[in-house]
Amino acid sequence: MKKLIIFFCGTLALTACGNGIEKKANEKLTVARAAYERGDYEEAKTQIDSIKILYPKAFEARKAGQELMLDVELKAQQKILAYLDSALQSKQEAFDAIKDKYTLEKDAEYQQVGNYIWPTQAIEKNLHRSFLRFQVNEQGIMSMTSIYCGASNIHHVGVKVTTPDGSFAETPTSKDSYETTDMNEKIEKADYKLGEDGSVIEFLNLNKDKNIRVEFVGDRKYTTTMTSADRQAVAGVYELAQILSAMQQIKKEQEDANLKIGFINKKKERKALEEATEK
Secondary structure, rough: OOOHHHHHHHHHHHHHHHHHHHHHHHHHHHHHHHHHOOOHHHHHHHHHHHHHHOOOHHHHHHHHHHHHHHHHHHHHHHHHHHHHHHHHHHHHHHHHHHHHEEEEEOOOOOOOOEEEEOOHHHHHHOOOOOOOEEEEEEEOEEEEEEEEEEOOOOOOEEEEEEEOOOOOOOHHHHHHHHEEEEOOOEEEEEEEEEEOOOOHOOOOOOOOOOOOOOEOOOOEEEEEOOOOHHHHHHHHHHHHHHHHHHHHHHHHHHHHHHHHHHHHHHHHHHHHHHHHOOO
C-alpha cells in the first residue's frame, strides 16, 4: 500500500512537472506569435528556437512552434522579395536614365550578350591608336582591353597606370591576349576583367580627373597618356557596370527567395496532408 501511494505521488509530481514545462513553453509560443503578428520575424524565430532548446519535452508546444515557424519563414521571404522587387525597380530606373549615353555592340546572330561601350571608344573611331578600351556586358561584367598599335611588336601582356604624384596600379599578366598584323601594322590586345585587373579599373575611375600615364608592359615597354575622352569612358562605363551588376545580384537573390518560398509551401502542403490522413 505504501509503495502504491509513493508511485501515485510520483506520477502526480511528474504530471505537474510536465504541465509546468508545457505551460512555460506555451508562454514562449505566445511571445513568438505576437512577434509574428507585428512582423518581427527574427524575434519570432528566436522564441520558437528557444522552446526546442529550453523545453525539449514540451512536445505539443514544439509541434505548434514548428508549424508557426513555417508561417514565419514564409512571411520573412515574402518581405525580402518585396524589398528586392523595389530595389530592382530603382536600379532599372537608374539604368533607363543613363543607358542612352552608351553604344550597345551586339551581333544578334552570334551574340546572346552584348557589350556597352562609351561612344568615343568605338573601334572604327580609334584605328591605329594605342589606348585602353572599356566595356561592360549586359550582365554587368566589366572589362578593360589594352590595345597597342605600332610598327613592331612589343608582345605586351599587361599595363601599368601612373598619376602625376607617382601613385600607380598594375595589372597581372593577362589571361587573354592576342596579336595580329594589318598592312604591316602590328596590333596587340590584352583583356582584363574587373576584379582580376590588379584594381587598375578602379584606380582609373578614382583618378579620372588627373593626367594618367599608361605603360604597356611586355618584351619592350611603350608609354602613352590617356586622353580626357578615355578617362571619361572609364568613369562612364564603371558607373554603368555598378548598376548592371547590382541588378544581376538582385535577380539572383529574387530567385533564391522564390525557391525558398516554394520549398516552404511544399512543406506546409505535406504537413496538411499528414494531418488530414491522421484524422
